[in-house]
Amino acid sequence: MERSCEEIREMLVDYTDGQLSPGEADKVSKHLTECRNCRRMLNALQKSLELADVIWADGLEQTKDVRVSIQSKAKKIHWPRYAAVAASILLVLTTSIVWRALVRPAKKELSFVDIERRINESASAARLLAAAELLAEYSDNEAIVKEQYRYIVDTYPQTSEAVKAKLKIQ
């Protein structure tokens, strides 16, 4: 390829796009009348663009039916609001847990002595209740029977026999 052909080919695209100055365009035109190879290149440039246009037009034909669904309002996530709500919930939970831990009375631990005492009290109350019921069955002295029941209620108030004795009095 001659030196002048190289120069002209550099300008051919701008020539077809009408981007050259009148002087440059004249120079290219003159060269094209004399050079078959550069004419071929010019034709190939035009032909390739025509064919590209066919491909583009086909794409556009298919794309024109494309539908786009648009949300009229963008979904906005209000992070500060969510953070404030989460912080409030966390604060309430923490306060509640701490409060309960501070206020709740500690459970008394039972010793063996206490356990034994309670068993003895229950046994004594049961024996006395049984005796009072026998007395009520075989004696007419109601006042003495009631006094027996009252004794059970007063002496062993934490036992189930005390509850039964209270009912008998009533």
Add this chain to the structure above:
Amino acid sequence: MNEINPDFAAKAGQTDSEQLSKSNLGIFLAELGRLKRIVAGFGLSPSDGEDVLQDVSIQALKRSGKYRSREDDVRWLIKVTVNRCLMEHRRRRSFRRHAQEILRRRAKFGAKSNRADEKAIVVEELEIVRESMQKLDDPLLGPVVLRYFCDLNSKEVGEILGLKPSTVRSRLREARMILAKRLLERGVEP
């Protein structure tokens, strides 16, 4: 969720409020035809094109409130669309319809290009150009589509792609020479 079909909305005049026309969404709707042209220029399939336009519409909504001038917003929209199309192009999903399919549909629907004359189009020639466009590098494809299919000048293309007009012109020269040379190399006599 309140959905608007922009095509329908544009026809029915449902989106004619002044506020909407100034918003990015309004500009998106007004420019939808041009954006579809860009999508077609990059050779995307209709489904890929739909995805691209959907994404662009979401980005336009997210950008609401950052209104500068209409020209800036239109440039921004085109830029976002081009970038999104290039992403699809990189996945090698562009220009998948072969020449025969294009010509078959062309014959069926009577679609005509503005530039192509009525001479018979040879399948092989069309296929060469299709393959060449598919293989064209990203930096070359964008300017070619915007300049020759969207009819923007080099300055406008440069503003959208962040390039100097002289760089746009040199890329256009390179791209077009590639397409032309491939035709000649494959023995096509134009």
